[in-house]
Amino acid sequence: xxxxxxPAPASPLTTELTLRLHDLMLRTRVLEERLITxxxxxxxxxxxxxPGEEAFNVSLGLLVDKGQGVxxxxxxxxxxxxxxxxxxxxxxxxSLRQMKNTVTDPYSRGRNFAGHYSVRKWNVAPVSxxxxxxxxxxxxxxxxxxxxxxxxxxxxVQGGDAGTAEGDFATALxxxxxxxxxxxxxxxxTNNRYxxxxxxxxQHGYDQVAERGKAFGMPTAVIDGNDPAASYAAIKKxxxxxxxxxxxxxxxxxxxxxxGHSSASGANFVKDESDCLALFEKxxxxxxxxxxxxxxxxxxxxxxxxLEASKKVREEPPPTPESIWDHVFADxxxxxxxx
Amino acid sequence: MATMVQAIRMAxxxxxxxxxxxxxxxxxxxxxxxxxxxxxxxxxxTWNTPLDERGVIGMAIGLALAGRKPVAEIQFxxxxxxxxxxxxxxxxxxxxxxxDWNVPLVMMTPVGAGIRGSIYxxxxxxxxxxxxxxxxxxxxxxxxxAYGLLLSAIRDPNPVMFLKPKALLRVKSRPGxxxxxxPADEKTLSKMIDAPLGDRSAWKPEWPTLEELFIPIGKARxxxxxxxxxxxxxxxxxxxxxxxxxxxxxxxxxxxxxDLRSLHPYDWDAIKESVRKTNRVLCVNEDTEITNFGExxxxxxxxxxxxxxxxxPKLLAGAHLPGIGLADALEMASVPQKDGIKRAIAxxxxxxx
Numbered sequence: 001x002x003x004x005x006x007p008a009p010a011s012p013l014t015t016e017l018t019l020r021l022h023d024l025m026l027r028t029r030v031l032e033e034r035l036i037t038x039x040x041x042x043x044x045x046x047x048x049x050x051p052g053e054e055a056f057n058v059s060l061g062l063l064v065d066k067g068q069g070v071x072x073x074x075x076x077x078x079x080x081x082x083x084x085x086x087x088x089x090x091x092x093x094x095s096l097r098q099m100k101n102t103v104t105d106p107y108s109r110g111r112n113f114a115g116h117y118s119v120r121k122w123n124v125a126p127v128s129x130x131x132x133x134x135x136x137x138x139x140x141x142x143x144x145x146x147x148x149x150x151x152x153x154x155x156x157v158q159g160g161d162a163g164t165a166e167g168d169f170a171t172a173l174x175x176x177x178x179x180x181x182x183x184x185x186x187x188x189x190t191n192n193r194y195x196x197x198x199x200x201x202x203q204h205g206y207d208q209v210a211e212r213g214k215a216f217g218m219p220t221a222v223i224d225g226n227d228p229a230a231s232y233a234a235i236k237k238x239x240x241x242x243x244x245x246x247x248x249x250x251x252x253x254x255x256x257x258x259x260g261h262s263s264a265s266g267a268n269f270v271k272d273e274s275d276c277l278a279l280f281e282k283x284x285x286x287x288x289x290x291x292x293x294x295x296x297x298x299x300x301x302x303x304x305x306x307l308e309a310s311k312k313v314r315e316e317p318p319p320t321p322e323s324i325w326d327h328v329f330a331d332x333x334x335x336x337x338x339x
Numbered sequence: 340m341a342t343m344v345q346a347i348r349m350a351x352x353x354x355x356x357x358x359x360x361x362x363x364x365x366x367x368x369x370x371x372x373x374x375x376x377x378x379x380x381x382x383x384x385t386w387n388t389p390l391d392e393r394g395v396i397g398m399a400i401g402l403a404l405a406g407r408k409p410v411a412e413i414q415f416x417x418x419x420x421x422x423x424x425x426x427x428x429x430x431x432x433x434x435x436x437x438x439d440w441n442v443p444l445v446m447m448t449p450v451g452a453g454i455r456g457s458i459y460x461x462x463x464x465x466x467x468x469x470x471x472x473x474x475x476x477x478x479x480x481x482x483x484x485a486y487g488l489l490l491s492a493i494r495d496p497n498p499v500m501f502l503k504p505k506a507l508l509r510v511k512s513r514p515g516x517x518x519x520x521x522p523a524d525e526k527t528l529s530k531m532i533d534a535p536l537g538d539r540s541a542w543k544p545e546w547p548t549l550e551e552l553f554i555p556i557g558k559a560r561x562x563x564x565x566x567x568x569x570x571x572x573x574x575x576x577x578x579x580x581x582x583x584x585x586x587x588x589x590x591x592x593x594x595x596x597x598d599l600r601s602l603h604p605y606d607w608d609a610i611k612e613s614v615r616k617t618n619r620v621l622c623v624n625e626d627t628e629i630t631n632f633g634e635x636x637x638x639x640x641x642x643x644x645x646x647x648x649x650x651x652p653k654l655l656a657g658a659h660l661p662g663i664g665l666a667d668a669l670e671m672a673s674v675p676q677k678d679g680i681k682r683a684i685a686x687x688x689x690x691x692x
Contacts, residue, residue, distance in 0.1 A: 070405055109437035118436040125404055126436045130424050136393050137428070140401015140409075143362075155401075171394040178389070327434045328473055330441035330496040334557065334604035 013229050015289060020062070021228045022284060025054040025277050026295070027302055028083040031092040034306040035099050035114050036259060036267045043314060044099040047263040049115045050080030052256035053190055055276035056225035059232040060156070060188070061087025063239055066122050070151035074123045074141035076134035078159045079115040080190065081127065088122060093309045102316040103323070110319040123153070132159050132166035135187070139175040142183035147246035154242045158188040161252075162195025164209050176248035177216040184246040186238055187213070190225060192257040197265070213250030225253030226276040340525045341518055344508040345532060346482035347378045347447075349518060350489035351410065352546050355384045358493045362402055364388050365395055365412030373534060375414055376449060376508050380534045381544030392418050396425040396446065400432070403444040408493065413448040415456075416464035416502070423467070429498040430473025445492045445499050450478070451575045451625050452674045453506025458662035460505075461670065463626035465573070468500050469602050469635070475556050476602040478502040480577035483516040484600060487554030495556065502602075504574035519550035559606035561613070565595035568687045569613040571636055572623040573599040576675060580623055583680040592688045602632060607639070614640055618649040619687045625674040628656035650690035655683050 013021065032051040039047040050057055061084035065073045077084060086092060094106050101110035107118045118126035125137065138157035145151035157172060176183040189209045193200040206212070213220040219241060223234040231253060238249045256273040260266060284290045332338045341349065354360035363379055369387040373380030388395050392413055399411035413419040419426070426446075433441045452461040468476045475497055479485035485503070492499035511525065512518070522528050531545040563581045570580045577598045584594035597613050599605055614620050620640055622633030637652040655675045657663075663673045 074401075074405065107439075108435055111435055111437065116435075118439050120436075120439045125401075126432055126440060128428055128431075128435070130428075133397070133425060133428060136397025136425060137401045137404070138397075139394065140398045140403070141405040142401070143398065144402055144405035144407050167391075167393060168397070171391055171397060174389050174391065175394050175398070327436075327438040329475070330433050330438070330443075 013232060017232070018284070018289060021055075021058055021232070022280060022290070023298070024058040024062070024087045025083065025228065025280065026298055027092065028054045028058060028086050029277050030299065030302040030306060031082055031086065031095055032259070034303070034310060035095060036263070038096065038099050038310055039263050039267065043310065044101070044114060046113050047099070047267050048079045048113060048261070049259070050082055052192065052258035052273060052276065053080050053225065054083045055228040055280065056190060056231040056253045056255055057081055057083030058087045059228055059235050060084045060158075063232070063235050064088060064156070065153055068121050068123055070145050070149065070153055072123050072153040074125060074138070074145075074153065074155040076125050076138040076141070076155065076157040077117065077127055078134065078163070079113070079127055079129070080160070081117065081158065082115060085117050085119075085124070090117070090119070092306060093313065096306065096310050096313045097316065100313050100316070101318065102313060103319040104316045109323070132163035132168040134159060135168040135172040138185060139172055139183055142176065142185040145184050147182070147184070154184040154186060154239065156186045156188065158190060160195070161189055161191035161193065161200060161209055162198065162203055164189055164212075165195075165203050173212065173216045177218055182247040184242050185248045186242045187248060187250045189250070189252045190255045191252055192255050194257060194261065196261045208252055210250050210252040216248075218248045218250055220250040220252070222252045222254065225255040226274050226279060228276070228280055340512040341482045341521050341528060342509050342511050343479065343482045343485045343503070344376050344378050345528065346486040346518055347489060347503065348380060348382070348532060349521070349546070349549055350486045350493075351379060351382050353490060353549050353551060354410065354493040355382060357551065358490065359408045360384060360410055360493055361407040362386065362409045364398070364409070366390050366414045368412050371539060374412065376505070377534070378503070378508075379412070381532060381542070392422045393425055396422040396429065399444040399446065400425065400429050400442055403442045404440060408443060410445040410447065410493065413446065415460050415462070416448040416450045417459045417462040419448055419464060420467075423471070426471050426474070430471045433497070434473055441496050442498050443496045445489070445501055447501040447503060449503045449505035449508070451504050451506060452663050452670055453575055455665060455667070455670060456505070456663070457665035461663035463624070463657065464502055465602055465624060465632050466626040466630060468502065469632045473498065474603065475499045476502065477556055477600060478504065478574040478602060479600065480504065480507060480562070480574055480598050481516050482512045483518055483552070484554055484560070486518045487552040488556070488600060490551060491553045491556050494553065499556070502574065506575045507578070510578070519552055520548050522547055554600065557601045557604040557606055559600055559609040560598045561595060561609075562598040563594070563596040565593040565617070567592060567617055568594040568619045568621060568684050569617045570594055570596045570621045570623055570684065571599060571610060571633065572596065573602065575625065576623045579675070579677050580680055583677045583684060587681055587684055590685065592685055594684045594688070610636065610640070611644065614644050615647050618647055619690070620648070620652045621655060621683050621687055622652070623655045623675055623680055625657045627659045628654060629659045631656045649692050650687050653683055653687055655679060
């Protein structure tokens with residue numbers, strides 16, 4: 001996939017950053033593969049995730065201003081964002097816990113599907129299954145960070161290409177671009193050219209989703225999300241704009257979907273899509289930054305660590321039936337009979 | 340004696356000046372109009388949104404997540420139906436994240452019939468609202484309760500839905516139901532806080548020194564005490580039921596009218612106490628009768644108080660119709676009216692087991 005409207009800005013990554021990106025992409029891939037295996041072995045009820053989006057999502061996670069409150073970035077992600085979370089420092093074992101729906105799952109205590117992250121201390125808003133609703137919610141955190149509030153952070157919202165057919169995408173475009181009331185909102189569309197089984201052309205009459213941003217007067221870019229260097233540079237450029245100008249930016253990244261939509265479509269590896277990790281590893285080999293043997297060794301090590309972790313997670317307790325009544329409200333448990 | 344809409348405005352003023360309200364917004368909520376019912380005139384933190392209800396609710400959730408205290412308005416509840424999945428998210432965020440996040444927002448919206456609002460300005464929302472767990476839901480029937488419930492809603496750490504009975508918005512308080520701090524004379528109050536007609540760009544309200552009043556969420560009020568029949572109702576139907584009961588007193592029928600005020604959590608203790616006293620119960624509301632909130636109350640009463648009952652519990656609700664027609668006769672025939680309430684109370688009072 002090559003950029004079709006905006007050329008990828010030239011930003012040669014340092015060796016250190018190149019290796020860091022690779023390490024995190026690999027860790028993310030291994031995590032997703034472990035989650036799929038857990039699902040297939042009956043250690044979870046459903047898998048959905050982001051193999052094929054690692055180059056872009058890891059870059060995003062490394063660039064986020066992480067923290068709590070309006071002076072840091074809010075993230076309104078969807079269910080393919082493991083790479084972003086791992087790059088921010090999340091423990092992959094916690095993802096296994098969510099897959100196994102144990103009480104130790106820090107994101108939902110066994111209540112939600114794998115990949116449905118929520119980390120308040122890092123401004124990661126809860127991922128929810130309905131498509132695109134995060135675009136309607138992101139305008140709210142962005143308004144709390146708008147010009148005049150003095151807030152330093154920005155809001156970042158991400159979803160797929162098919163979801164942009166929902167009205168919520170238009171909501172984000174309309175509300176973030178009102179003259180004099182612009183919102184510091186980075187809108188990201190990771191375009192894998194499918195909505196479950198429906199191809200892009202079956203849903204959209206335009207060639208690129210980013211075209212829609214132009215009507216709202218915001219800068220846009222279409223980039224190769226399978227290229228970590230292009231992704232890192234484009235995200236940084238977009239973030240710098242939003243952070244400085246306190247105005248919206250629409251960034252569309254062309255990515256792959258390497259294991260289909262979810263476990264509902266089998267979660268098997270798809271051979272005819274570009275694999276960002278394989279492509280990147282080839283480059284690293286060519287540039288002699290890492291040998292194939294080194295990378296195979298890393299992969300084997302990470303795979304082993306998560307395999308062992310998954311065995312331990314299997315022994316962690318499930319939530320208790322009584323716990324269904326916890327946290328219906330943030331104050332008293334009225335539903336559970338507390339007065 | 341404030342009207343309900345003035346009471347709401349005064350509560351919002353207290354909210355933004357003392358209780359941390361940062362954003363009061365919705366369609367036409369900000370200047371120059373200050374809301375189609377004038378509920379948000381003269382306030383400091385109001386602003387207008389695009390005509391996008393999903394955006395209004397999403398904005399409120401996002402602001403709440405970012406530590407602000409939003410009060411969002413949906414202009415008529417008839418237009419809240421396309422926001423239901425966002426309302427569900429507001430309601431499930433605390434639960435689905437096991438307490439990691441909470442969503443302290445207030446959504447207010449006018450509900451119900453009574454103004455000849457035709458098909459899309461007459462909907463009720465209580466049946467829908469009570470099917471969205473994670474929300475607290477309140478509905479006042481007096482200006483004082485509107486003031487006190489809205490302040491409690493603002494202070495609450497959860498999403499709270501404040502349903503405004505639109506037919507009562509212009510109804511004045513009765514003596515003894517004053518808002519603490521409001522001027523005794525209604526003309527004085529109007530001069531202080533009602534925007535003038537025409538150009539109001541230079542106008543500023545002069546707020547009375549109001550005291551905080553927190554009507555607890557989850558507590559009902561006995562609007563009329565009686566001994567023979569319990570009527571469980573809320574919003575617009577409260578004064579209607581009180582009037583019906585007052586008229587029935589001439590026939591030696593003594594009905595107790597319980598104004599639930601909170602639909603969730605609701606005051607089961609108050610309901611139980613009243614039903615145990617009267618042994619007969621009628622639920623009155625305007626929402627369509629199939630899968631109605633009154634049905635839930637009747638189910639629970641039947642299950643838990645079956646042997647206390649001397650007559651089958653009764654529900655008087657809106658007809659199960661796709662809409663409420665505009666013409667007088669159509670609206671009157673679609674939702675409960677005083678005469679129908681009188682008949683239902685009398686039937687229950689006279690029922691012999």
